[in-house]
Amino acid sequence: MIELICRTETDTRAAAGRLASLCRPGDVIVINGPLGSGKTAFTSGLADGLGVEERVTSPTFVLMRTYRSGFMPLVHVDVYRLSTAGEFEDLDALDEAEGGVIVVEWGEAVASALGEDRLTITIEVADDGARTLRMTPSGVWSSRPLEELVS
Numbered sequence: 062m063i064e065l066i067c068r069t070e071t072d073t074r075a076a077a078g079r080l081a082s083l084c085r086p087g088d089v090i091v092i093n094g095p096l097g098s099g100k101t102a103f104t105s106g107l108a109d110g111l112g113v114e115e116r117v118t119s120p121t122f123v124l125m126r127t128y129r130s131g132f133m134p135l136v137h138v139d140v141y142r143l144s145t146a147g148e149f150e151d152l153d154a155l156d157e158a159e160g161g162v163i164v165v166e167w168g169e170a171v172a173s174a175l176g177e178d179r180l181t182i183t184i185e186v187a188d189d190g191a192r193t194l195r196m197t198p199s200g201v202w203s204s205r206p207l208e209e210l211v212s
């Protein structure tokens with residue numbers, strides 16, 4: 062597990078941008094943390110790092126958005142409004158993300174549908190607004206040099 066302190070949104074985006082260089086096709090990233098903690102901001106920074114040209118906006122209402130203008134596809138899912146792993150499976154998000162990276166906000170709830178190979182990021186908000194990002198790798202992520210993200 063590695064821990065990053067991000068004092069501003071810019072810090073959070075930059076950390077996510079560095080993570081992009083560790084991403085490989087087929088990767089699964091889960092982001093947990095309360096509403097407004099920066100899950101979408103992080104995803105947007107990751108998109109920048111992947112060369113995505115479009116602006117990333119929250120998929121809370123559409124559930125899933127795919128960006129194809131980067132080096133590999135980025136699928137961004139927000140499962141806040143889903144209650145079961147079955148509903149997640151019905152989205153066919155993993156098929157949609159084939160050959161690319163999938164980021165699942167609130168992914169904890171559907172972890173059973175996501176498999177072992179994933180990077181789980183948990184965001185905690187301090188009283189002064191700083192975000193602590195805890196990144197826990199499992200499966201293929203265990204051999205990635207996450208320490209490179211500590212700037």
Ligand SMILES: Nc1ncnc2c1ncn2[C@@H]1O[C@H](COP(=O)(O)OP(=O)(O)O)[C@@H](O)[C@H]1O
Nearest residue numbers: 067068069070073096097098099100101102192
């Ligand atoms: N250190 C920080 N990292 C990320 N976002 C921050 C930070 N400090 C303040 N913010 C603000 O918090 C909000 C995060 O929103 P968003 O990314 O949509 O959250 P979520 O997707 O977790 O609901 C944004 O308005 C952003 O400007």
Ligand SMILES: [Mg+2]
Nearest residue numbers: 100101119166
């Ligand atoms: Mg969000």
